[in-house]
Amino acid sequence: MPLHRALYVSDAVGDAATSLLILAEILGESERNNRRDGLTGVLMRHDGRFLQAIEGHRADVDRLLDRLRADPRHENLRLLSDQDVPARLFPAWPMTLAQMTPEAARILNGAALDELSPHRAEALLTTAAQALPIPA
Numbered sequence: 001m002p003l004h005r006a007l008y009v010s011d012a013v014g015d016a017a018t019s020l021l022i023l024a025e026i027l028g029e030s031e032r033n034n035r036r037d038g039l040t041g042v043l044m045r046h047d048g049r050f051l052q053a054i055e056g057h058r059a060d061v062d063r064l065l066d067r068l069r070a071d072p073r074h075e076n077l078r079l080l081s082d083q084d085v086p087a088r089l090f091p092a093w094p095m096t097l098a099q100m101t102p103e104a105a106r107i108l109n110g111a112a113l114d115e116l117s118p119h120r121a122e123a124l125l126t127t128a129a130q131a132l133p134i135p136a
């Protein structure tokens with residue numbers, strides 16, 4: 001079965017824009033569900049928006065996108081890309097939080113997350129993920 005990757009930007013709602021607790025809750029659910037579903041990816045929160053990459057089998061990615069569209073912690077989910085891909089970019093993480101490192105900020109170059117082309121958004125996430133430790 002081919003691999004699929006979706007990349008989206010959404011607007012955080014209320015406290016979800018700034019709360020560490022809400023972020024921790026999202027990451028906890030994500031790690032548990034994504035392990036079960038064979039999904040991997042990276043999540044970034046920056047300036048009130050989320051940018052997330054989700055990769056796995058298409059049916060599992062689609063099921064997660066349906067849940068994400070119904071989640072009141074964010075809104076206006078817009079897909080930047082949604083396509084079959086040859087390999088995972090983030091095989092090490094069921095889901096992890098990527099910070100806006102100086103290297104990633106250079107790619108963002110002052111733009112908002114929802115102004116990025118799919119290619120730049122992917123480069124931003126892969127660059128930010130390079131700063132993360134690979135889990136054992």
Ligand SMILES: Cc1cc2nc3c(=O)[nH]c(=O)nc-3n(C[C@H](O)[C@H](O)[C@H](O)COP(=O)(O)O)c2cc1C
Nearest residue numbers: 026029030033034050052064067068071073074095
């Ligand atoms: C920005 C954001 C990213 C999320 N990422 C994931 C994810 O990668 N995997 C996941 O299962 N849920 C994720 N969620 C949570 C889902 O929207 C949904 O609440 C959850 O999957 C429901 O899980 P449950 O059926 O175990 O209650 C995310 C939510 C937000 C707001």
